[in-house]
Amino acid sequence: MSSDLCAAATGDIPAYQLRSPNSGLAQSIVMAASPGSMQNPPQHAEEVTRKREVRLMKNREAARECRRKKKEYVKCLENRVAVLENQNKTLIEELKALKDIYCHKAE
DNA sequence: CCATCCGCGCGTCAAGTACC
DNA sequence: GGTACTTGACGCGCGGATGG
Numbered sequence: 236m237s238s239d240l241c242a243a244a245t246g247d248i249p250a251y252q253l254r255s256p257n258s259g260l261a262q263s264i265v266m267a268a269s270p271g272s273m274q275n276p277p278q279h280a281e282e283v284t285r286k287r288e289v290r291l292m293k294n295r296e297a298a299r300e301c302r303r304k305k306k307e308y309v310k311c312l313e314n315r316v317a318v319l320e321n322q323n324k325t326l327i328e329e330l331k332a333l334k335d336i337y338c339h340k341a342e
Numbered sequence: 343c344c345a346t347c348c349g350c351g352c353g354t355c356a357a358g359t360a361c362c
Numbered sequence: 363g364g365t366a367c368t369t370g371a372c373g374c375g376c377g378g379a380t381g382g
Contacts, residue, residue, distance in 0.1 A: 291354075295353060298354080
């Protein structure tokens with residue numbers, strides 16, 4: 236069973252790069268030290284650390300998913316190459332056969 | 343054995359892009 | 363603009379292959 240990735244693989248845009256809203260997880264919870272508050276109490280430090288951990292965790296998973304998609308995409312491309320090579324071979328054979336027929340007629 | 347190489351997957355960062 | 367998401371690049375550790 237080939238996924239939709241394969242269908243997209245026939246197009247121009249790498250399927251694993253196609254974006255859909257709400258797909259996957261990721262990083263980015265921008266570290267915010269509120270501009271006015273120069274005091275940096277321990278609670279804030281904890282909060283910052285927590286946010287960073289969450290961000291790292293999300294990005295970790297996002298990277299894993301990204302790699303998985305990329306691998307699948309490459310596999311699809313390889314399959315496609317195999318199919319096209321076969322088609323090419325068949326067409327070459329066909330052409331050869333037709334040429335043969337044509338040559339014998341010409342004689 | 344052991345040292346070295348190689349391929350692979352991982353975590354992280356940074357830059358780019360989408361979406362609000 | 364700010365936030366969320368995606369992905370290329372980098373460095374690291376691990377396990378298997380291989381030559382000495």
